[in-house]
Amino acid sequence: xxxxxxxxxxxxxxxxxxxxxxxxxxxxxxxxxxxxxxxxxxxxxxxxxxxxxxxxxxxxxxxxxxxxxxxxxxxxxxxxxxxxxxxxxxxxxxxxxxxxxxxxxxxxxxxxxxxxxxxxxxxxxxxxxxxxxxxxxxxxxxxxxxxxxxxxxxxxxxxxxxxxxxxxxxxxxxxxxxxxxxxxxxxxxxxxxxxxxxxxxxxxxxxxxxxxxxxxxxxxxxxxxxxxxxxxxxxxxxxxxxxxxxxxxxx
Amino acid sequence: xxxxxxxxxxxxxxxxxxxxxxxxxxxxxxxxxxxxxxxxxxxxxxxxxxxxxxxxxxxxxxxxxxxxxxxxxxxxxxxxxxxxxxxxxxxxxxxxxxxxxxxxxxxxxxxxxxxxxxxxxxxxxxxxxxxxxxxxxxxxxxxxxxxxxxxxxxxxxxxxxxxxxxxxxxxxxxxxxxxxxxxxxxxxxxxxxxxxxxxxxxxxxxxxxxxxxxxxxx
Numbered sequence: 001x002x003x004x005x006x007x008x009x010x011x012x013x014x015x016x017x018x019x020x021x022x023x024x025x026x027x028x029x030x031x032x033x034x035x036x037x038x039x040x041x042x043x044x045x046x047x048x049x050x051x052x053x054x055x056x057x058x059x060x061x062x063x064x065x066x067x068x069x070x071x072x073x074x075x076x077x078x079x080x081x082x083x084x085x086x087x088x089x090x091x092x093x094x095x096x097x098x099x100x101x102x103x104x105x106x107x108x109x110x111x112x113x114x115x116x117x118x119x120x121x122x123x124x125x126x127x128x129x130x131x132x133x134x135x136x137x138x139x140x141x142x143x144x145x146x147x148x149x150x151x152x153x154x155x156x157x158x159x160x161x162x163x164x165x166x167x168x169x170x171x172x173x174x175x176x177x178x179x180x181x182x183x184x185x186x187x188x189x190x191x192x193x194x195x196x197x198x199x200x201x202x203x204x205x206x207x208x209x210x211x212x213x214x215x216x217x218x219x220x221x222x223x224x225x226x227x228x229x230x231x232x233x234x235x236x237x238x239x240x241x242x243x244x245x246x247x248x249x250x251x
Numbered sequence: 252x253x254x255x256x257x258x259x260x261x262x263x264x265x266x267x268x269x270x271x272x273x274x275x276x277x278x279x280x281x282x283x284x285x286x287x288x289x290x291x292x293x294x295x296x297x298x299x300x301x302x303x304x305x306x307x308x309x310x311x312x313x314x315x316x317x318x319x320x321x322x323x324x325x326x327x328x329x330x331x332x333x334x335x336x337x338x339x340x341x342x343x344x345x346x347x348x349x350x351x352x353x354x355x356x357x358x359x360x361x362x363x364x365x366x367x368x369x370x371x372x373x374x375x376x377x378x379x380x381x382x383x384x385x386x387x388x389x390x391x392x393x394x395x396x397x398x399x400x401x402x403x404x405x406x407x408x409x410x411x412x413x414x415x416x417x418x419x420x421x422x423x424x425x426x427x428x429x430x431x432x433x434x435x436x437x438x439x440x441x442x443x444x445x446x447x448x449x450x451x452x453x454x455x456x457x458x459x460x461x462x463x464x465x466x467x468x469x
């Protein structure tokens with residue numbers, strides 16, 4: 001199949017970017033979207049042009065490293081997939097595809113389709129951990145966890161941290177990401193010790209990074225590769241209220 | 252203030268306003284009584300609502316809530332505009348309801364209505380040259396309601412505003428309870444259903460009032 005591509009090219013953080021047109025012949029419909037970009041880059045290298053930079057890693061849909069906005073949707077037209085799991089059979093022959101980086105105040109563009117998502121790392125390091133004593137691994141059943149709680153924690157922990165929620169949110173809010181990370185730990189007994197400070201610190205860090213307010217449009221859940229529930233956000237709000245109240249009471 | 256606490260202010264003021272709307276709507280159903288009875292009953296009710304000290308205190312909370320809701324909406328909207336990304340081609344709307352993305356627009360329509368509504372009744376009743384009294388000696392607000400709703404444009408504005416309010420409430424109630432931290436799937440589903448029923452019944456009720464007054468007089 002033949003494709004017309006409009007790709008966002010930007011030299012670095014500071015420079016202005018623009019859309020550049022490319023035409024690609026002989027695209028195999030079984031290719032993944034990233035393989036299609038690889039093919040384009042090979043052509044560009046042969047022509048002595050600079051290849052299009054984009055983030056990727058496992059290409060199995062589990063690492064959360066890839067992610068671009070394709071025709072106005074994060075990770076492209078398919079719902080609940082990552083960019084690497086999107087295949088060219090989802091597009092028509094001769095179609096024009098517009099590819100842009102994830103955009104939000106919290107996600108500055110580094111180059112072309114690559115964005116700086118280190119804000120997520122800083123949110124995690126501000127409180128998304130559990131402090132345990134080192135030593136021998138404890139017996140697995142020392143702390144009982146019910147099946148329901150374990151499953152609920154897994155559902156929240158499925159978040160890849162790809163940032164599609166932020167790119168999809170009209171407010172550039174990182175509420176779904178932060179909420180999933182707070183919730184997965186808040187409900188497990190091992191991590192109850194740091195529950196209050198975790199919620200307050202992670203939310204504080206989220207705001208420092210310049211993300212917007214959550215207005216509960218629920219678009220993030222629809223576009224999330226893992227379909228992380230927006231109820232995680234409500235849970236985060238609960239954790240925030242609980243922590244604020246308990247902090248207040250202690251004073 | 253952070254992003255969460257600002258949303259809590261929006262939710263708390265918004266849900267208080269929802270409660271007020273219910274009382275307001277129930278009180279106003281007296282307009283549907285037989286005209287003679289409606290006049291006396293509605294005027295007595297209005298007299299009570301403007302003179303009772305407890306209601307007075309609540310009315311100040313109400314004014315503060317309206318101002319707070321508007322001010323915080325502005326702050327949040329401006330900050331969100333700065334935080335959100337703009338795309339050359341934007342198809343993100345497929346993932347959410349149009350009214351959930353346009354709460355500011357719907358809210359502005361409601362605010363324009365509210366200013367008109369205050370000017371039509373609240374201001375004239377309290378500060379205007381308003382001397383008409385009914386058989387019981389109460390200020391004749393019912394007469395003012397009748398006169399106001401002979402104007403077709405005002406009736407249209409009121410009905411359009413109630414449609415906007417309905418969508419604003421459907422999203423607002425659902426969003427508000429979650430901003431306050433209700434996360435259990437079962438209760439969230441209940442609130443969703445109750446919120447839709449509440450919004451539709453309330454707004455249809457409100458919209459019927461100007462329509463009823465207009466058509467019974469023409």
